[in-house]
Amino acid sequence: MRLTHLFQLLAFTLLCTAAAADEFGDPVAGETVFKKCKSCHMVGDGAKHRIGPHLNGIFGRQAGTHEDFRYSKALVRAGTGGLEWHADTLDAFLEKPRALASGTRMSFSGLKKSADRLNLVAYLRTFSDDPANIPEADPTATPTDHDLDPDILALKGDPEYGEYLSSECTTCHQADGADDGIPSIVLWPEEDFVVAMHAYKNKKRAHPVMQMMAGRLNAEEIAALAAYFAALEQ
Amino acid sequence: MTLNRRQFIGTTAAMAAVLSAPMVKAQGKPRVVVVGGGAGGATAARYIAKDSKGAIDVVLIEPTRKYYTCFFSNLYLGGFKEIEDIGHTYGGLAAGGVNVVHDWAVGVDRDAKTVALAGGGSVPYDKLILSPGIDFVEGAVEGWGLSAQNAMPHAYKAGSQSELLKAQLMAMPEGGVFAMVAPPNPFRCPPGPYERVSMVAHFLKQNNPTAKIIVADPKPKFSKMSLFQEGWANHYEGMVDWIGEDFGGGNVSVDPGAMTVTIDGEETKVDVCNVIPAMKAGRIADLAGVTDGNWAPVNAADMSTKANADIYVLGDASSQGDMPKSGFSANSQAKVCANAVRGALTGSKVFPAKFSNTCWSLIAPNDGVKVGATYEATPEKIAKVDGFISKTGESADLRKTTYEESEGWYTGITTDMLG
Numbered sequence: 246m247r248l249t250h251l252f253q254l255l256a257f258t259l260l261c262t263a264a265a266a267d268e269f270g271d272p273v274a275g276e277t278v279f280k281k282c283k284s285c286h287m288v289g290d291g292a293k294h295r296i297g298p299h300l301n302g303i304f305g306r307q308a309g310t311h312e313d314f315r316y317s318k319a320l321v322r323a324g325t326g327g328l329e330w331h332a333d334t335l336d337a338f339l340e341k342p343r344a345l346a347s348g349t350r351m352s353f354s355g356l357k358k359s360a361d362r363l364n365l366v367a368y369l370r371t372f373s374d375d376p377a378n379i380p381e382a383d384p385t386a387t388p389t390d391h392d393l394d395p396d397i398l399a400l401k402g403d404p405e406y407g408e409y410l411s412s413e414c415t416t417c418h419q420a421d422g423a424d425d426g427i428p429s430i431v432l433w434p435e436e437d438f439v440v441a442m443h444a445y446k447n448k449k450r451a452h453p454v455m456q457m458m459a460g461r462l463n464a465e466e467i468a469a470l471a472a473y474f475a476a477l478e479q
Numbered sequence: 480m481t482l483n484r485r486q487f488i489g490t491t492a493a494m495a496a497v498l499s500a501p502m503v504k505a506q507g508k509p510r511v512v513v514v515g516g517g518a519g520g521a522t523a524a525r526y527i528a529k530d531s532k533g534a535i536d537v538v539l540i541e542p543t544r545k546y547y548t549c550f551f552s553n554l555y556l557g558g559f560k561e562i563e564d565i566g567h568t569y570g571g572l573a574a575g576g577v578n579v580v581h582d583w584a585v586g587v588d589r590d591a592k593t594v595a596l597a598g599g600g601s602v603p604y605d606k607l608i609l610s611p612g613i614d615f616v617e618g619a620v621e622g623w624g625l626s627a628q629n630a631m632p633h634a635y636k637a638g639s640q641s642e643l644l645k646a647q648l649m650a651m652p653e654g655g656v657f658a659m660v661a662p663p664n665p666f667r668c669p670p671g672p673y674e675r676v677s678m679v680a681h682f683l684k685q686n687n688p689t690a691k692i693i694v695a696d697p698k699p700k701f702s703k704m705s706l707f708q709e710g711w712a713n714h715y716e717g718m719v720d721w722i723g724e725d726f727g728g729g730n731v732s733v734d735p736g737a738m739t740v741t742i743d744g745e746e747t748k749v750d751v752c753n754v755i756p757a758m759k760a761g762r763i764a765d766l767a768g769v770t771d772g773n774w775a776p777v778n779a780a781d782m783s784t785k786a787n788a789d790i791y792v793l794g795d796a797s798s799q800g801d802m803p804k805s806g807f808s809a810n811s812q813a814k815v816c817a818n819a820v821r822g823a824l825t826g827s828k829v830f831p832a833k834f835s836n837t838c839w840s841l842i843a844p845n846d847g848v849k850v851g852a853t854y855e856a857t858p859e860k861i862a863k864v865d866g867f868i869s870k871t872g873e874s875a876d877l878r879k880t881t882y883e884e885s886e887g888w889y890t891g892i893t894t895d896m897l898g
Contacts, residue, residue: 409830412526412814416807417837417884417891426887453867454837454851461833461853461864 270360275368278361281353288372296433297351303330304373308346315432317422319348335369336362343424352428391440398439400468407473410466413458420477431477438471508536509824512594512604514584514763516541516569518548519610519793519809521896526817528576534825538578538602540594541569546897547637549668550806551889554841556634556645557678558685565637571898587767589787606820609769610793610809611761612636613667616773619757620660621732630735631752634675635667647751648682654689655750658740660731661696662755665774667795667804669702670850672755674840677707680715681843693749694721695742697729702803703840703850709871710842760796774798779856780832781819782812791816800860801852808836810892815856832856839885845875847882 279288285296292299298314308324309316323346328334338345339362341355356362411420414430422431430438444450445459446467459467513524516539524539531537546567554560569579583597593601615633617624623631634644651657657679661672676694683690700723701707711719722728727743733754739746759773769775769784775792776785777799784790793816794809802808815832822829837851852866869881 405828406830409818409828410833412895413811413833413835415891415895416810416835417888419891419894421894423890424887425890426883426885427891454849457851457853457865457867458835 270363270365270367272364272367272371275364275366278356278365279368281356282365285351288369292372294434296437300369301372303335303369304332306330308334317346317348317350319346320350322346332366332370335366339365348421348423350422350424350429350431352424391444393440393443397443397464397468398436400439400464402435402465402468402470402472404469404472404476406466407469407471410462410470411473414470414474417454422477431474433471433475435468435471435475438474439467442467442470508534509605510536510538510603511606511608511820511824512602513537513539513608513610514541514594515610515612515761516543516546516572516579517610517612517794517809518550518806518892518896519795519813520608521546521569521572522810522813523608523610523793523817523820524577525572525575525896525898526814527821528572530817530827531821531825533576535821536578537576538580538604539569539572540580540582540584540596540602542581542583543638544568544581545638547641548806548889548893549635549637549671550892552634552637552641553671553675553678555641556648556675557681557841559678559841559844562642562645567893567897569897575898584763585766587763587790589768589790592789604789605824606789606791607767608791608793608816608820609761609764609767609775609796610813611763611796613758613795613804614761616757616759619662620754622735623660623733623754623756627733627735627754630738631733631754633755634753635671635755635758644751644753648679649686651683651687651690651750653687654691655687656747657683657690657692658747658749658752659692659694660733660740660752660754660756661694661698661701661728663697663729663757665804666755666758668838669803669805670707670838670840672696673701673703673707674842675753676719676721677710677715677840677842680711680718683718684715690718692719693740693742693747694719695728695731695740696721696723697731699724702838703848703868705871706848706869707840707842710846710848714843714846758795760792764792764796771798779859779861780815782816783819791820800854800857801863802834802836802854802861803838805836805838806892807838808834810896811835834861837888839881839888841882841885845879845882847878847880847885848873849881849885 286300287293287295288300292301294314298311308328308330309320310324339356342349342351342353417427418430422429442459445455448456511527513520524537527535528537548565551560551565555562555565573579584594585597586595593603595601632640632644634640659672676692680692722742730743732741733752738749740749740752760770760775764770764775767790769786769790769792775797777792777797779800782791782793784792793812795804811834819829821827834854837849839847839849841847848869850868853864854861855864
């Protein structure tokens with residue numbers, strides 16, 4: 246019922262922004278906007294799923310349908326309910342992701358400026374089949390952009406220990422992946438989780454609570470948490 | 480909060496559990512009895528039930544059917560929340576396998592290992608977890624007692640007292656005086672009185688801008704003091720008069736009949752008086768014989784009491800070392816305790832204790848601050864490892880993010896506690 250309501254809301258939003266959707270953004274400017282997305286999404290040649298799914302060929306795709314990516318139930322339901330990604334739906338989603346799919350794990354509050362959204366959508370458009378003009382490009386997201394010791398990345402975490410340790414995380418981060426002001430941390434690829442936690446531990450990522458929490462976890466404990474959260478059932 | 484299907488079933492299950500309460504009997508499984516359904520007790524009950532997967536019988540004894548969180552109750556006073564936004568039922572716990580008994584625990588027989596209920600009957604336990612929160616020290620503020628709590632509310636246990644204080648705040652005459660008598664250390668939620676001052680000031684600035692706030696405080700300093708004082712100067716200039724120990728803030732008496740407050744010999748007629756007296760562990764801790772003075776000393780490794788190895792005390796009521804008395808602390812301690820209790824009863828793996836706490840406070844709309852620390856168990860106490868605090872002069876953007884984070888935390892911790 247809530248979903249129907251959302252689609253009505255979306256339909257209304259689309260009517261109101263129909264004029265805007267006819268405009269076409271600047272893909273070069275959109276590449277700059279995409280920097281906000283890069284920590285979770287890859288797009289372009291060789292792009293893979295990371296914390297979020299890769300975005301190649303997104304135009305015309307039904308929402309939540311990459312079989313090898315574990316979406317939130319909310320996004321799968323939205324797709325089953327008929328949500329397809331086009332300029333207008335992407336515009337609405339990017340403005341406020343949780344307004345369109347309230348349970349999405351995408352921890353992003355949205356792009357408020359209409360011009361940013363138009364440019365970003367134009368940029369993403371260049372990575373979709375129709376028109377068939379996919380440029381040869383390096384993967385734009387670079388999750389391996391870190392100087393973490395390979396031995397640390399190779400550690401295999403103990404999910405049972407991770408489950409115990411996770412109770413410290415779930416005081417703030419919800420176990421079902423919902424995000425009400427504190428980002429979702431469930432179902433991340435283990436490598437991304439480990440890289441992020443060590444970045445906090447080494448004070449390269451700025452957040453005092455996370456620096457403190459990660460600061461006293463050792464490499465095995467971080468690996469254990471990564472293993473637990475990567476496999477969490479929803 | 481809208482009621483979804485799962486919560487509805489949970490509520491029904493909770494009611495069934497209430498009806499069957501007097502029938503509680505041992506079934507050959509070990510039983511944990513938890514007294515008090517707040518941040519400590521609810522978390523402990525939920526985690527033991529969830530992680531033992533039916534191997535442990537978990538009974539939660541909690542007199543109220545609806546739990547109002549103390550955290551965010553100041554935001555209700557400030558007009559940022561409705562009272563129902565901070566009210567929660569126990570249906571989620573019942574659905575998660577906890578037998579929720581709505582009754583008062585009125586005694587503990589440590590030899591027979593039973594808890595007596597006000598409604599008659601008793602519940603046997605293998606392990607007893609007490610998380611009763613706070614009661615007030617009698618005679619702590621001259622002239623004030625529980626019989627005066629309608630004239631001068633404490634509003635330091637959320638619910639009807641919060642609603643009463645809000646109603647009195649709304650009814651203040653133009654240019655009236657709001658007085659607060661702040662408590663001595665240690666007490667529940669160290670930044671709480673000062674967040675409350677901020678929220679009352681915010682309300683008055685909107686609705687009664689010539690009103691004044693007087694705070695009589697027995698302490699020379701308080702939690703996040705520089706942050707709050709900076710905020711009061713920025714947002715509520717000239718409205719808040721904080722009278723600390725140096726100026727006789729600890730020498731206070733009240734007259735609830737005449738609605739006067741006397742601070743260091745000077746009597747003032749006030750319109751609202753929020754008296755937050757000195758605190759002690761909730762009474763059941765005393766009745767169980769696990770207190771020493773006002774609080775219950777516990778072992779840091781598992782929150783078991785120094786007095787009795789089968790009785791544990793969580794949260795505000797415990798005397799544990801360096802952690803502040805907060806909902807976050809109680810939740811953190813509950814997880815360590817749940818892990819240890821489960822290990823003791825079923826032989827499950829017990830991991831080393833880790834504790835943490837973060838307290839967010841709201842000073843004005845979108846002006847949030849926080850303080851936090853991590854802790855470890857030592858043979859003597861829970862000892863602080865590392866900490867941080869928001870800084871004065873932070874950008875408006877950062878303060879807004881901090882406030883939004885506190886909203887996320889509220890949803891997170893209440894889900895973590897109650898399912």
